[in-house]
Amino acid sequence: MTNASTTPTVFDVQRIRADFPLLTRSVHGKPLVYLDNANTSQKPESVIEAVNAHYREHNANVARAVHQLGEEATAAYEGARDKLARFINAPSRNELILTSGTTQSVNLVAYSYALPRLQPGDSILTTVMEHHANIVPWQLVAARSGATVKAAPIDERGELIVEKYIEMLTPDVKLACVTHVSNVLGTVNPVREIARECKKRGIALLVDGSQAVPHRPVDVQALGCDFYAITGHKMLGPTGTGALWARREHLEAMPPFFGGGEMIREVRFSGTTFAAPPHKFEAGTPNIAGFVGLAAAIDYYESVGFAAIHAWEQNLLAYVTERLREIPGLRIFGEAAEKEPVISFLLEGAQASDMATLLDLQGVAVRSGHHCAHPLMQFYGVPATLRASLAFYNTREEIDAFIVALLKVRKLLM
Numbered sequence: 001m002t003n004a005s006t007t008p009t010v011f012d013v014q015r016i017r018a019d020f021p022l023l024t025r026s027v028h029g030k031p032l033v034y035l036d037n038a039n040t041s042q043k044p045e046s047v048i049e050a051v052n053a054h055y056r057e058h059n060a061n062v063a064r065a066v067h068q069l070g071e072e073a074t075a076a077y078e079g080a081r082d083k084l085a086r087f088i089n090a091p092s093r094n095e096l097i098l099t100s101g102t103t104q105s106v107n108l109v110a111y112s113y114a115l116p117r118l119q120p121g122d123s124i125l126t127t128v129m130e131h132h133a134n135i136v137p138w139q140l141v142a143a144r145s146g147a148t149v150k151a152a153p154i155d156e157r158g159e160l161i162v163e164k165y166i167e168m169l170t171p172d173v174k175l176a177c178v179t180h181v182s183n184v185l186g187t188v189n190p191v192r193e194i195a196r197e198c199k200k201r202g203i204a205l206l207v208d209g210s211q212a213v214p215h216r217p218v219d220v221q222a223l224g225c226d227f228y229a230i231t232g233h234k235m236l237g238p239t240g241t242g243a244l245w246a247r248r249e250h251l252e253a254m255p256p257f258f259g260g261g262e263m264i265r266e267v268r269f270s271g272t273t274f275a276a277p278p279h280k281f282e283a284g285t286p287n288i289a290g291f292v293g294l295a296a297a298i299d300y301y302e303s304v305g306f307a308a309i310h311a312w313e314q315n316l317l318a319y320v321t322e323r324l325r326e327i328p329g330l331r332i333f334g335e336a337a338e339k340e341p342v343i344s345f346l347l348e349g350a351q352a353s354d355m356a357t358l359l360d361l362q363g364v365a366v367r368s369g370h371h372c373a374h375p376l377m378q379f380y381g382v383p384a385t386l387r388a389s390l391a392f393y394n395t396r397e398e399i400d401a402f403i404v405a406l407l408k409v410r411k412l413l414m
Helices: 013-017 045-058 068-087 102-114 136-145 162-167 191-200 248-253 288-304 306-325 352-361 374-380 396-413
Strands: 096-099 123-127 148-152 173-179 204-208 227-231 242-246 264-268 271-274 330-333 342-347 367-369 385-389
Touching: 045 068, 045 288, 068 096, 068 288, 096 102, 102 136, 102 173, 102 204, 102 227, 102 242, 123 136, 136 148, 162 191, 173 191, 191 204, 242 248, 288 306, 306 330, 306 342, 306 396, 342 396, 352 367, 352 385, 352 396
Parallel strands: 123 148, 123 173, 173 204, 204 227
Antiparallel strands: 096 242, 227 242, 264 271, 330 342, 342 385, 367 385
């Protein structure tokens, strides 16, 4: 974590903020301080305009028409696949399935990869810190197959006990899962090490990358996993966008999850032959404009650069952590050695929902609740927390405003 007293000098955050129209809003008569980026990120003007321009100038369905508009829409949609593939260094664009987000991506793997392989006595390994999207689909297919779901433990700092995870990679495990970055704690998990251990045992590994891709460069080839899931709306893109990267050999062996148009080669009542991956898994009309916007979001990330983004966000994380520690009776959940800019906390004796409501009246947007991570809340013995999650367009001044608002809330509730 960057020292809180050292501020990057080359990062022009005010210029960047000018690209995000919503950041100029007021809420309840107060300037908006948006600290709910792990829930969804704000969108730069270039993304908004890309979506707008698509509907104004290029709107047509993809892969269904030879007229000019159809060709333009198809080129833009497939161009987004190309950009996403390069963005995560996928070996081939044909290994990237465009989905509505990580939830659909994980369900696709659950029903198309895991379910056909699972038998009674088999298991799927996940962790205590996972989002429900990386727990519930495995429970559903386990219930249908007679398999079980196991969860590797974490410690009080919010770090995965890696040796225990590796120890739990027993012969009954047919699929292993782990989040790259915890959506509640910000913990960065050692995916490469886990992938190496899985490979030694012939176990496929799925990684939930939803909270990683907005903050750091991701190279799926270097990570060594088998599946990597992405959510677009957390990385400056429109809602209803995302992707699943999967190794070619898995995609070729997996049956389709959805049936309908576009994913077929030929349909007869005697039987259907399916298109090659990735289109085999992309039935129906996709969110074309959304992926046009996601391509623009990738362009924006690349124009800023992840080195600059990481340095600025780590500085903000160190600063907000330092300021929160000054508040009496405040408990921080998760203080891993390597974190992305997500921090969960509670004030002693206060309800998370009450705090979030009062903060909102001061113009500060944070998330309250279980954050789709019930098992993690159970581990810490709390029903809910508040979560402040930062992005590279946030500032120290916003953190100061957040702390002032939080102290006012503390005074009201104590």
